[in-house]
Amino acid sequence: MSTGAVIVHEDAEVLAEAVASRLINRLADAQAQRGEASIVLTGGRIAAKVYRYVLESPIRSVVDWSKVDFWWGDERFLPSGDPERNETQARAAFLDRILLDPERVHPMAAADEVGTPEEAAARYAAELEAAAGGAGVPAFDVLLLGIGEDGHVASLFPGNPALEAAGAAVGVHDSPKPPPERVSLTLEAINTAAAVWIIASGEGKAAAVDEALSKGELPAGRVKAAGHTRWLVDKDAAANLKHLEF
Numbered sequence: 001m002s003t004g005a006v007i008v009h010e011d012a013e014v015l016a017e018a019v020a021s022r023l024i025n026r027l028a029d030a031q032a033q034r035g036e037a038s039i040v041l042t043g044g045r046i047a048a049k050v051y052r053y054v055l056e057s058p059i060r061s062v063v064d065w066s067k068v069d070f071w072w073g074d075e076r077f078l079p080s081g082d083p084e085r086n087e088t089q090a091r092a093a094f095l096d097r098i099l100l101d102p103e104r105v106h107p108m109a110a111a112d113e114v115g116t117p118e119e120a121a122a123r124y125a126a127e128l129e130a131a132a133g134g135a136g137v138p139a140f141d142v143l144l145l146g147i148g149e150d151g152h153v154a155s156l157f158p159g160n161p162a163l164e165a166a167g168a169a170v171g172v173h174d175s176p177k178p179p180p181e182r183v184s185l186t187l188e189a190i191n192t193a194a195a196v197w198i199i200a201s202g203e204g205k206a207a208a209v210d211e212a213l214s215k216g217e218l219p220a221g222r223v224k225a226a227g228h229t230r231w232l233v234d235k236d237a238a239a240n241l242k243h244l245e246f
């Protein structure tokens with residue numbers, strides 16, 4: 001089922017496998033054009049599933065993973081290797097098991113490397129700017145976002161000042177979801193991507209998906225990629241989308 005911008009999948013497994021295939025094809029197409037590709041990873045449960053499907057995909061080798069730049073949309077401000085870090089999750093699920101170029105892996109700084117989320121954000125913004133040749137943020141081929149039950153994306157939570165931050169990256173405090181300190185790309189940076197795919201699975205996400213899509217509210221509803229924004233969801237997450245005709 002699809003409206004173009006919203007594609008509904010039978011369940012979480014089908015969703016994760018389909019997103020993995022899309023990703024591989026998207027990165028392969030970018031490499032066919034430019035010889036390299038870039039992806040912004042997200043954290044969360046459905047993302048971890050997607051990464052495992054990428055690893056297991058029979059078409060995985062159509063991408064030269066050593067010519068992919070890996071960035072993160074947000075990070076929990078915790079020490080390196082902490083299992084709650086989005087970096088740790090992505091490494092365990094697939095990055096540690098594919099042949100990549102370590103120079104092209106760009107995690108956000110951890111709490112044992114810098115003193116504050118602001119320092120981590122400033123360091124990340126500088127790294128993005130260097131990669132973009134001084135132009136703010138590089139052109140991301142695809143940027144993945146999970147969505148929280150409250151409609152947050154990356155670490156941009158409803159009502160939190162980080163949601164209105166300018167620049168490329170921001171330190172986040174008082175996150176209602178633990179841990180309270182985080183680092184995030186700004187909405188402005190997210191919206192520069194050529195493609196943003198918001199992935200939602202489970203009935204817990206249904207209300208937020210509906211509110212974001214029907215009213216353009218919540219952080220998720222304010223995501224408008226420079227290229228296209230696509231909502232890749234399962235039936236449970238789409239349960240409240242009665243106004244959409246599939």
Ligand SMILES: O=C1O[C@H](COP(=O)(O)O)[C@@H](O)[C@H](O)[C@H]1O
Pocket residue numbers: 042043044045046047074075076086145146147148149153154155177
């Ligand atoms: O805290 C976070 O939560 C969201 C969603 O996670 P989920 O487990 O409910 O799918 C995630 O997208 C974000 O990157 C992460 O830091």
